[in-house]
Amino acid sequence: MMKRAIHIFPSFHSVEKIQEIRNRYDPLSDKIPPHITLVFPFESFIPQSEILAHIESVAKHISPFSLTLKDVTGFGGEFLFLNVKKGNDFLIELHDELYKGILAPYRDPHFTYSPHITLGRPGNREEYITALKKYKDWRESYHTEVTEITLEQIGEDNVANVIGRVPLNKNRF
Template identity: 65%
Template sequence: MKRAIHIFPAFRKTEKIQDIRYIYDPLSDKIPPHITLVFPFESRIPQNELFEHVQSLANAVAPFNLTMNGVTGSGGKYLFLNVKQGNDALIHLHNELYTGILAPFRNHHITYTPHITLGRIKNQEECTMAVEKYKDWEESFHTVVKEVVIEEIGEDDHSHVIGRIRLDDNRF
């Protein structure tokens, strides 16, 4: 079974993000705008063990402010909405989640950069044009992150939420 762990930010103007994703991201109708904390992995880890692992880490993290704005390209084929506030908390969660039972799934060859993927673009020229189109996009998105979401990824690449784990409100 293929699973992943995300944050689904509760922005007031998510449709503005989705408008761009509909153009450039083939997954736009399969998963809402998200920040990936644990990239898709296949395992037979029992669901209750995965939930316990995530819950134990969430108990040590307070809800945090998240602000995103600015569009950039990455790797000549991705269009990203960038994190402006909350980056350290996201990196901390990412690093902590990849301990214990999820440690074998961490890819040490990739530097984790929190973002929302706005596009997966077929070639560098199209990506460069998309970055140029949105380079002056001034839209800013704010929310308080209060939970982490565990999803299963269906064979059709659709996201199915199997768990929502709240961050520790007592630490806020």
């Protein structure tokens, strides 16, 4: 059985501040670059080729799109999120479509999808509140063009390894 996930890895001109915050608050910061999760980690025996074919069937209906992230907020009393300000609808559409077909059994109906980059998960309530106060006025915006979806395999050490990239449909109008 393999543990995999489907992500978008935004390419920003300056990612240093994002990575600085992640290095401080995210225990996975050295295992996976800043990303937006489309399909959360799942374990299955589904062959990689079938998952990639499924991603391709979704990607052919979506054109590359602009993405803007800005503002840090908290979630669930424990997570720090960098929020999507532009491109949200495309990310939600990708998320919803990817969780159909062969990946439908892995969708958690108790979870409302809210696209973001996780900046961290401070270890306790005090550290969480302090981090939120520290970054509440941080207004830097991050812009990019999303052109592909990435399939990753997650190793036992939680290191994510790219096993496939699927381009969005550049010819779709």
